[in-house]
Amino acid sequence: MSHFLEIKGLKKSLGGAEILKGIDMHVQEGEKIVVIGRSGGGKSVLLRHILGLMQPDAGSVTFQGTNLSELGEEALNPYRRQIGMLFQNGALFDSMSVRDNLEFPLLEQGVKDRNELSHRVDEALEVVDLPGQHEKLPAELSGGMKKRVALARAAIGRPRLMLYDEPTTGLDPVVADSINHLINRLGEQLKMASIVVTHDMESAYMIADRMYYLQEGEFYFEGTPEEVRNCSDPMVQKFVQGLSDAKDAIM
Amino acid sequence: MEAVLTTVGAWTLRSLRVTGEISILSYQIGSALLRYGLRWKLFLEQVCFIGINSALVVITTGAFTGAVFAAQVHFQFVRLGMESAVGPTVSVAMCRELAPILCCLLLAGRVGAAMAAEVSSMKITEQIDALRSLGVYPVEYLIVPRFLALMVSAPILTGLALAVGIGAAYLVAVPLLGADGAPYWDNTVKFTDPSDVMIALSKGTIFGLIIAVISCHKGLNPQMGTAGVGRTTTEAVVNSSLAILIFNFFLTFLLNSLFIGQEG
Numbered sequence: 001m002s003h004f005l006e007i008k009g010l011k012k013s014l015g016g017a018e019i020l021k022g023i024d025m026h027v028q029e030g031e032k033i034v035v036i037g038r039s040g041g042g043k044s045v046l047l048r049h050i051l052g053l054m055q056p057d058a059g060s061v062t063f064q065g066t067n068l069s070e071l072g073e074e075a076l077n078p079y080r081r082q083i084g085m086l087f088q089n090g091a092l093f094d095s096m097s098v099r100d101n102l103e104f105p106l107l108e109q110g111v112k113d114r115n116e117l118s119h120r121v122d123e124a125l126e127v128v129d130l131p132g133q134h135e136k137l138p139a140e141l142s143g144g145m146k147k148r149v150a151l152a153r154a155a156i157g158r159p160r161l162m163l164y165d166e167p168t169t170g171l172d173p174v175v176a177d178s179i180n181h182l183i184n185r186l187g188e189q190l191k192m193a194s195i196v197v198t199h200d201m202e203s204a205y206m207i208a209d210r211m212y213y214l215q216e217g218e219f220y221f222e223g224t225p226e227e228v229r230n231c232s233d234p235m236v237q238k239f240v241q242g243l244s245d246a247k248d249a250i251m
Numbered sequence: 252m253e254a255v256l257t258t259v260g261a262w263t264l265r266s267l268r269v270t271g272e273i274s275i276l277s278y279q280i281g282s283a284l285l286r287y288g289l290r291w292k293l294f295l296e297q298v299c300f301i302g303i304n305s306a307l308v309v310i311t312t313g314a315f316t317g318a319v320f321a322a323q324v325h326f327q328f329v330r331l332g333m334e335s336a337v338g339p340t341v342s343v344a345m346c347r348e349l350a351p352i353l354c355c356l357l358l359a360g361r362v363g364a365a366m367a368a369e370v371s372s373m374k375i376t377e378q379i380d381a382l383r384s385l386g387v388y389p390v391e392y393l394i395v396p397r398f399l400a401l402m403v404s405a406p407i408l409t410g411l412a413l414a415v416g417i418g419a420a421y422l423v424a425v426p427l428l429g430a431d432g433a434p435y436w437d438n439t440v441k442f443t444d445p446s447d448v449m450i451a452l453s454k455g456t457i458f459g460l461i462i463a464v465i466s467c468h469k470g471l472n473p474q475m476g477t478a479g480v481g482r483t484t485t486e487a488v489v490n491s492s493l494a495i496l497i498f499n500f501f502l503t504f505l506l507n508s509l510f511i512g513q514e515g
Binding site: 048051052053073074076077078080081083084085087088089091092093094104105108109154157 | 286372373376377378380381383384385386387388
């Protein structure tokens with residue numbers, strides 16, 4: 001059976017350390033996947049491979065039947081336009097206003113009509129609950145607002161798959177909750193698949209159809225949120241409950 | 252001894268790696284330009300930033316360099332009875348060395364630093380990855396407009412520094428120091444060959460290319476962290492400046508044989 005996104009045997013070493021040790025993963029159309037795991041465990045590296053920002057040492061990333069790992073920078077671009085990504089710190093273009101940030105992906109897709117651009121920007125800002133913020137620069141926005149604008153920019157091209165890199169990190173619980181709702185709402189409205197990497201368990205339970213637990217470069221556990229909650233494995237429970245042992249505490 | 256060899260080996264490897272990276276970047280700039288064309292809006296913005304905003308600094312530098320050089324040459328040549336040679340001496344020196352070198356060292360400090368800082372900040376804050384994620388080739392979007400703008404602006408600014416420097420030299424030598432104006436100007440025109448101006452403009456173009464490639468390379472390969480942006484920027488300026496001075500030595504012989512001939 002062919003999956004919407006399929007990752008097979010993905011391996012990556014950085015600076016001599018083996019970050020991903022042969023990851024297998026699959027995502028169906030419209031499915032919301034959450035990858036949990038400790039900081040520095042390779043979650044972001046996994047997302048960067050899906051988007052083709054990194055090339056694997058071994059293995060493949062197949063998106064809609066095409067092995068992205070074999071494509072060069074130019075050949076990747078049509079696929080990248082079908083995959084949106086929310087970067088950990090938003091990565092808004094800081095020399096551009098909110099409007100310019102949101103228009104940028106549309107202009108790159110060849111949308112030139114001013115009315116359509118304006119309509120799509122207004123629509124995107126309304127979806128992320130930031131109407132009327134068009135002329136602000138990223139430096140004038142709060143952390144939560146930056147994430148929302150970045151989310152709007154990633155989604156404005158109507159991608160088929162959205163990648164979220166730690167979407168709630170650094171946000172207060174109220175803003176984090178609103179971002180989680182937004183991720184769910186966007187997924188439903190645009191009918192797109194999502195992969196969220198996080199170590200925020202509340203976010204994970206709220207968003208996930210299915211969860212993967214990444215432990216030392218390998219998927220240690222896979223299941224629904226319910227299965228993760230009820231999993232008796234001590235390693236999984238330790239992470240889920242946020243417990244540290246003495247060694248971790250010292251580290 | 253082992254430590255010395257290790258250091259030399261590491262330095263050699265690093266130099267080879269950087270040379271390779273700069274060669275690849277140069278190829279990527281060329282191929283991006285051919286494949287995607289030029290983003291005119293970004294190019295003109297950069298021309299404005301590099302050219303127009305640098306004009307005042309370049310004019311000031313050209314004027315005072317010409318003025319001081321004319322005064323120094325005048326003081327020495329008067330003692331030798333060669334007062335009439337002040338004009339051409341200043342003019343040829345400004346064309347062949349002073350205008351392109353000083354103008355482009357200034358550009359390395361002002362524009363090279365800005366390029367390295369901007370591109371490295373974008374790299375560190377994942378904005379370059381964001382560009383890639385939106386299907387945009389960063390070399391085409393960020394580097395090509397800066398590279399071409401500098402290659403166009405640097406010779407124009409060099410020409411500006413040259414003209415202002417020669418004009419300022421005239422004002423110092425003739426009205427201020429009392430040199431005879433007619434022979435000063437006649438000799439300046441007589442002994443300043445169009446090839447001298449070509450040398451100035453050629454050096455300006457090549458130095459502009461050097462600044463752009465080194466600064467953008469540094470910006471795309473920054474040391475991480477906030478302090479890293481500072482170090483990257485400093486390295487871009489220092490490396491560009493050193494490269495300009497070293498290349499100038501070789502260009503002097505090359506351009507001399509191209510435009511003037513060995514005996515020139």
